[in-house]
Amino acid sequence: MANATEHVMPPGGQPETTTLGFWNSIREGLRGSEMDFTQGSLGKAVLVLAVPMVLEMVGESVFAVVDAFFVARLGADALAAVGLAETALEIIYAVAVGLSMATTALVARRIGEKNERAAAVTAVQAILVGIGFGIVLGIAASIAAPDLLRLMGAEESTVAVGTGYTRWLYGGMTWILLLFLINAVFRGAGDAAVAMRALWVANIINIILDPCLIFGLGPFPELGLTGAGVATTIGRGIGVLFQITWLLRAGGRITVERRDIAIEFGVIRQLLRISVGGVGQFLISTASYIGLVRILATFGSAVLAGYVVAIRIVIFVLLPSWGLSNAAATLVGQNLGARNPGRAERSVWITGFYNMGFMCAIAVVFILFSRQAIALFTTDPEVLPTGVKSLRIISYGYGMYAWGMVMMNAFNGAGDTYTPTWINFVSFWLFQIPMAWVLAKPLGFGPPGVFWAIAIAYSLNAAIGIVVFKRGRWKTREV
Numbered sequence: 001m002a003n004a005t006e007h008v009m010p011p012g013g014q015p016e017t018t019t020l021g022f023w024n025s026i027r028e029g030l031r032g033s034e035m036d037f038t039q040g041s042l043g044k045a046v047l048v049l050a051v052p053m054v055l056e057m058v059g060e061s062v063f064a065v066v067d068a069f070f071v072a073r074l075g076a077d078a079l080a081a082v083g084l085a086e087t088a089l090e091i092i093y094a095v096a097v098g099l100s101m102a103t104t105a106l107v108a109r110r111i112g113e114k115n116e117r118a119a120a121v122t123a124v125q126a127i128l129v130g131i132g133f134g135i136v137l138g139i140a141a142s143i144a145a146p147d148l149l150r151l152m153g154a155e156e157s158t159v160a161v162g163t164g165y166t167r168w169l170y171g172g173m174t175w176i177l178l179l180f181l182i183n184a185v186f187r188g189a190g191d192a193a194v195a196m197r198a199l200w201v202a203n204i205i206n207i208i209l210d211p212c213l214i215f216g217l218g219p220f221p222e223l224g225l226t227g228a229g230v231a232t233t234i235g236r237g238i239g240v241l242f243q244i245t246w247l248l249r250a251g252g253r254i255t256v257e258r259r260d261i262a263i264e265f266g267v268i269r270q271l272l273r274i275s276v277g278g279v280g281q282f283l284i285s286t287a288s289y290i291g292l293v294r295i296l297a298t299f300g301s302a303v304l305a306g307y308v309v310a311i312r313i314v315i316f317v318l319l320p321s322w323g324l325s326n327a328a329a330t331l332v333g334q335n336l337g338a339r340n341p342g343r344a345e346r347s348v349w350i351t352g353f354y355n356m357g358f359m360c361a362i363a364v365v366f367i368l369f370s371r372q373a374i375a376l377f378t379t380d381p382e383v384l385p386t387g388v389k390s391l392r393i394i395s396y397g398y399g400m401y402a403w404g405m406v407m408m409n410a411f412n413g414a415g416d417t418y419t420p421t422w423i424n425f426v427s428f429w430l431f432q433i434p435m436a437w438v439l440a441k442p443l444g445f446g447p448p449g450v451f452w453a454i455a456i457a458y459s460l461n462a463a464i465g466i467v468v469f470k471r472g473r474w475k476t477r478e479v
């Protein structure tokens with residue numbers, strides 16, 4: 001019989017970890033691991049990658065939740081402004097996520113091929129692309145900030161309160177893109193612990209500065225809602241400086257040397273080609289989200305504010321779950337690079353079961369305690385009921401959401417960013433938006449109809465993803 005420190009062998013012949021091994025893997029993931037993810041226990045590989053990736057995404061979600069926590073004290077207009085500004089910013093997140101998918105896929109494939117210099121060159125090109133996009137888009141969006149809020153359906157009182165916040169948020173687009181892209185480099189290389197630390201550095205700065213700049217604590221000026229934008233931008237900027245320091249540091253899984261710093265148009269074209277599908281899939285889901293916000297905005301600011309609070313809590317959970325599913329992208333990319341597609345496939349199923357267990361546990365908590373969760377952010381009698389209904393209904397789909405995220409990341413890790421694009425198109429544009437409108441308006445369900453459409457559409461997305469993944473065409477993808 002195996003003792004508590006040994007690996008045991010399941011029927012499939014791949015070693016998994018015992019209970020003690022489970023906790024050792026978690027500690028190794030948090031410290032930073034030198035494990036070769038193309039060999040050894042897949043169960044351990046998933047844990048070592050997933051734990052820091054989950055905490056990295058917790059860090060990303062904390063940005064949203066911290067802002068919502070303090071901004072809620074400024075009233076419904078301020079809360080609605082934050083929701084609308086960040087909804088419009090989803091377009092930039094689409095670019096960031098799309099480029100990140102391509103970056104992770106290419107870096108992971110080169111690391112799996114044991115070509116560390118090519119991986120470093122890819123990292124440099126990703127950074128250059130991020131800087132270019134960030135400067136151009138940041139200037140344009142910052143100038144157009146009030147018009148973008150109006151385009152999203154904001155009332156004039158919301159525009160007046162939210163313009164300063166929105167300009168700071170959009171002006172910091174370069175930091176947003178670089179934070180995404182450099183962490184994508186670290187994840188592709190298997191250096192997930194560094195990516196986690198970068199997000200937490202950014203968050204610590206944001207958490208400290210948010211109340212100081214919003215409410216004028218101590219020597220800080222009282223900037224109101226604008227202060228939240230200033231704090232978030234400064235936090236992200238410092239996080240990027242932390243990332244660059246680690247990227248230039250010798251001894252990591254990936255290190256950029258002076259000889260790697262040059263423009264390589266062939267690599268840039270490859271990044272952009274792969275990222276088109278990633279941007280497309282995220283834009284499709286984002287445009288669907290914007291459509292849902294527009295439907296809800298017709299029911300008034302109080303309903304929209306309730307949804308904003310609920311969706312912040314949902315994001316707080318979904319981002320860690322997305323972080324866990326990112327382990328599949330790294331493992332698929334590296335193992336395809338090592339010419340081991342069978343190991344790549346099995347890593348996806350293991351990650352999927354872990355993610356489903358996590359999300360089902362969260363669903364139970366939110367279904368039972370949705371009122372208490374929303375009340376942490378607002379007790380406004382007009383806002384609270386919508387927030388409670390939204391959080392509870394959306395939670396019913398969490399188990400399927402988990403599988404959908406893993407499947408999409410598996411395709412993306414293989415460099416197949418186009419399959420998730422058409423799956424998202426069918427799930428969100430052809431199904432979710434029409435269903436939300438029909439339920440909310442003609443059938444008279446109101447806002448709850450929109451929430452049910454969200455839960456059902458994401459479940460459909462997962463089901464299609466599983467069917468297509470099992471066909472296996474992603475295994476032959478060359479990048």
